Amino acid sequence: MGIIRKQSINNSISLYLGIFIGAVNTILIYPFVFESNPEYWGLLQILVSYSVIFSSFSHLGGPSIYLRFFPKAQFKSELLSFALSLCVIGFLLFALIFLFLKESLLSFIDATPLLQDHFYWVGVLVFALSFFDLFSSVSRSYLDSSTPVFLNEVFVRVCILVLLALYHYEWIIFNQFLLCFISIYLIKLVILLLLQFKNKRISFSLQFNKSDFKEQLKYGFYVITGGGAAILVSRFDILMIEYYLDLKQVAYYGLAFFIGSVIRVPSRSISSISSPLIAKSFEEDNMSNIQSIYSKTSINLLIIGSFIFLCIILNIDDILSMLPEKFSHGKYVVLFIGASQLVNLVAGLHGLILIHSSYYKSIIYFNLFLFIITFITNFIFIPIYGINGAAFATFISLLLFNTFRMIYVYKKMKFHPFSIKTSISLLMIILIFFCVNYIPLTQFVLFNILIRCLLVSLLLIFMVRYFNLSQ
Numbered sequence: 180m181g182i183i184r185k186q187s188i189n190n191s192i193s194l195y196l197g198i199f200i201g202a203v204n205t206i207l208i209y210p211f212v213f214e215s216n217p218e219y220w221g222l223l224q225i226l227v228s229y230s231v232i233f234s235s236f237s238h239l240g241g242p243s244i245y246l247r248f249f250p251k252a253q254f255k256s257e258l259l260s261f262a263l264s265l266c267v268i269g270f271l272l273f274a275l276i277f278l279f280l281k282e283s284l285l286s287f288i289d290a291t292p293l294l295q296d297h298f299y300w301v302g303v304l305v306f307a308l309s310f311f312d313l314f315s316s317v318s319r320s321y322l323d324s325s326t327p328v329f330l331n332e333v334f335v336r337v338c339i340l341v342l343l344a345l346y347h348y349e350w351i352i353f354n355q356f357l358l359c360f361i362s363i364y365l366i367k368l369v370i371l372l373l374l375q376f377k378n379k380r381i382s383f384s385l386q387f388n389k390s391d392f393k394e395q396l397k398y399g400f401y402v403i404t405g406g407g408a409a410i411l412v413s414r415f416d417i418l419m420i421e422y423y424l425d426l427k428q429v430a431y432y433g434l435a436f437f438i439g440s441v442i443r444v445p446s447r448s449i450s451s452i453s454s455p456l457i458a459k460s461f462e463e464d465n466m467s468n469i470q471s472i473y474s475k476t477s478i479n480l481l482i483i484g485s486f487i488f489l490c491i492i493l494n495i496d497d498i499l500s501m502l503p504e505k506f507s508h509g510k511y512v513v514l515f516i517g518a519s520q521l522v523n524l525v526a527g528l529h530g531l532i533l534i535h536s537s538y539y540k541s542i543i544y545f546n547l548f549l550f551i552i553t554f555i556t557n558f559i560f561i562p563i564y565g566i567n568g569a570a571f572a573t574f575i576s577l578l579l580f581n582t583f584r585m586i587y588v589y590k591k592m593k594f595h596p597f598s599i600k601t602s603i604s605l606l607m608i609i610l611i612f613f614c615v616n617y618i619p620l621t622q623f624v625l626f627n628i629l630i631r632c633l634l635v636s637l638l639l640i641f642m643v644r645y646f647n648l649s650q
Contacts, residue, residue: 197332221426230304235410239269240399307364435509439516477527477596484524515570527596
């Protein structure tokens with residue numbers, strides 16, 4: 180666990196620093212900068228959402244193939260060349276399809292004029308995201324997950340903070356803001372690529388092992404099919420809000436979603452370094468190490484996630500009261516998104532275990548199930564309850580998805596994340612909530628938030644120590 184601990188600490192520093200900057204941007208700056216034109220903020224979220232979805236298919240599984248087969252690859256240059264070739268071919272195919280079908284897609288989704296005028300930026304973003312994923316896998320394979328995490332979480336958000344300031348003081352217009360916004364993603368790709376060259380992790384070969392080629396291509400097909408469906412699901416609520424409602428509602432939902440999704444940050448930190456270690460454990464047939472990683476990360480994710488969840492839910496009214504009136508109605512979005520992310524944390528790393536196991540083919544079927552249930556629940560609840568319905572649909576979908584997938588992992592490989600500590604931790608969340616929620620406080624919002632967070636911290640630390648829930 181030493182490598183996981185060290186890298187997770189480094190990642191957590193970047194992630195939480197990024198979350199802090201992102202929180203400043205999303206909660207304190209975006210709503211005020213775009214108060215008069217919330218549809219501009221909604222446009223940024225829609226462009227990124229479509230780009231993330233398309234890029235998850237356009238790299239043809241190259242990043243996942245590199246990460247999965249790196250431990251046993253005798254010639255790393257051959258593996259990298261193959262993964263890079265897939266990314267290039269996949270992007271060229273995407274570009275061709277995007278060029279000819281862009282207008283049909285915009286017509287199908289009944290896009291607003293604002294989205295139609297700027298949709299071409301999706302192509303640039305897809306290029307930047309696809310190749311960043313590949314070189315991020317290169318970095319992570321050498322157990323350096325901190326660099327791509329820093330670029331994703333800190334670098335991008337600092338640059339956006341600068342852009343928001345320039346736009347707020349009218350030093351640039353929105354079209355210039357959008358151009359610089361897209362450029363940030365290209366710049367982080369260049370930085371990551373240069374760092375891999377500097378650390379001598381990149382070399383190429385024109386020779387490919389045909390037997391490995393077939394196995395890798397087969398794995399890549401299942402990963403992009405399953406992984407792409409998962410990415411689509413993660414952005415599906417935003418796309419359907421834009422379809423059923425408008426870009427303004429996307430902005431309102433995006434703000435509340437961000438607050439609720441802060442809970443998932445610990446998972447991203449630990450998963451980024453656990454993935455190559457789980458892959459190596461499978462290669463060495465070290466099942467006990469996988470179970471150890473699974474159970475230890477699960478209880479730690481639950482404890483840390485519970486702390487964040489409680490701090491958010493107990494303070495949500497005060498947090499939203501500080502926002503402009505039109506952005507202050509997302510309480511239930513925060514609640515349902517936060518609960519759905521807590522479910523993900525309780526479930527632990529079963530997704531990574533499936534990806535690196537011989538049962539990776541099942542990913543496509545689980546993600547297909549998730550896509551169907553997400554579509555059905557969003558289709559039912561968004562027209563009735565608006566953005567609250569989208570958040571509730573996300574909660575229901577992730578609860579069912581994680582439950583069935585955990586059961587499958589246990590039946591096939593006998594891995595599970597639960598223990599008596601899990602039950603104690605869940606009871607602890609409920610107890611702390613009721614202890615803190617009914618304490619009368621003052622009319623000063625920031626003071627109330629500070630006191631509640633302090634009380635949650637003290638109670639949580641005491642219970643974790645008393646019940647020895649985690650080292």
